[in-house]
Amino acid sequence: MNPLLEHALSVFMAFFAIMNPVANTAVFLGLTNDTNKIEQRKIATRSLIITFLVILLFAVLGKTIFHLFGISLPALRITGGILVFLIGYHMLQGANSKLHTAKESFDTDIAVSPLAVPLLAGPGTIATAMNYSATGGWLEIVITVFTFLALCFITFFCFIYSSKILAYVGKNGLGMVTRLMGLILAVIGVQMLIEGLNAAIHISPFTG
Template sequence: MAVLFIKAFTLTLLGLLPMVNPPTTATLLLGLTKGMPAQQVSEQINKTAVCLFITLCITFFAGTSVLSFFGLTLPSLRLAGGLVISVIGFRMLFPSPAGKQNAQVSGTIAFVPLTIPSLCGPGTMALVLSGAVQIAELSPHISRLPLWTGMVAAFAALSLISWGVLKMATPVCRFMGESGIDALTRIMGFLLICMGMQFGITAVRDVVAGF
């Protein structure tokens, strides 16, 4: 059982870490929290780590059932995620004073967009769902418990790693200064738009391939 636990933990962590990509979310955090009090930024980072862990667990244990219940497919998930990312990127590329004030007051960036779709995007969800399906298809004599606990432990490790990387964003923010953060925000906005378009292209390609 210990071998199964270690194997599930290692494969899950190594497989999801490049998909989660916390440094990219750290740069997004810098842009979205420009001018936000340090305490509020810290609260958002803490909430983001918790949201990431909960989202990964829900996706793993109930993701397939939820998609089936609502009649959703992975291409639709990718397309929706791409649209969300594109809208956020457009707002970062062309910021408005009113938009900045609303972002600071509402404090709703922990779940969207930091957790979904930045840390836990369609690709990450698809990989987690794939792991859940593979475990479900294993031979009945193989114990599922160490595999489940191994993956959940990997989700916790990913959340902890993401929390540490996001915490480093604040010192970087002080080092870069206001003009540096503004420039980085616009660059990240453009890159997010590109990412959103890529998600959309991938979704359309998957649909066409299905036909």
Template sequence: MDSLLPFAFICLTSFFTLTNPLGTMPVFLSMTKGLDNDQRNRIVKRATLISFIILICFTFCGQILFTLFGISTNGFRIAAGFIILKIGFDMLQAQYSNTKLKDEEVKVYANDISITPLSIPMLCGPGAIANGIMLMEDANTMPMKITLVASIAFIYILTYIILRASTKLVPILGETGNNVMMRLMGLILMVIAVECFVGGLKPILVDIIKAGNGLI
């Protein structure tokens, strides 16, 4: 139980930060401008469901992809650390990279924005996918695996609720409140990224040192 609670906390904080429903709200409202509440609710429901399914699939099939392409877990941790660090840095500057959309792109995706860009890459981007694969590698017991899946489900349920209430929440938070929240989550995300990078680099350095000692 002692190890399960910290793992659950890491799952919840990292996925909430990477999904970033609070930062997605203004973009979602701008993309759905002119639509009624029922249309917006259908878009949010479909987007969160698709994001959940995609993330679960990558989380459970990540090891198969590693084996297929000959990718090491430690190498993936280092790469994931860089990806998450970049996202966290953008959020720390109040510039969430996945929400930079051009006007012409919004028009192209207007017919089905629930899949692209709302679901992919905004709610389920490379950072969230990398985080899911990495956490599944750390989930050594069945309770930890259940905790991981439950955390992902909880975050997307929470995302669904937040986006549905976006028309009320955005005026309350305001631009200043939204920037403060984004910077705070970006800082947390950068700390997680450093842990990922160190966790992947340490075993590689140990192997290099052992190989060097063996040659002496």
């Protein structure tokens, strides 16, 4: 398989699993159930624009952030792998991870919080974006950004048709999707952790 196509598919599956549009549709409907369709569309649009801009920032400036704070790529992969695994572990049990759950009051715009941050652009999503962007050059960054943009459009339509989707999927179907995405995330997290540990061992001054 073409390396760039493989990169795009890996990025899409990772983002799809961690954002979990179907499960987050239930959260969106719960937060906007007392608003009309026009307002729901506005909230969905604002939340996903903010989400995309947050991920775009970390994807493009990932390497700059590394140099600024003296962070190595293995350190990001190890930390990101742990975060992604924990999110996947909680999802495997049919629950949302606390890393992607907001406890703030809804006095502020719900499109900003909890929808955009931390539900869609949480620590795991940011770590995943930085991990995939930092592993290559500008072409990999562009692929990562556009892949995430495509997922934002998918999530937007899931939000807009949230009531119909949830009526079709049902509670059992929603739980099954959440656990499946959790399994994929847990595996991705372990893979990131293995790659990070392997790279850290090779650059360690104690290895000869």
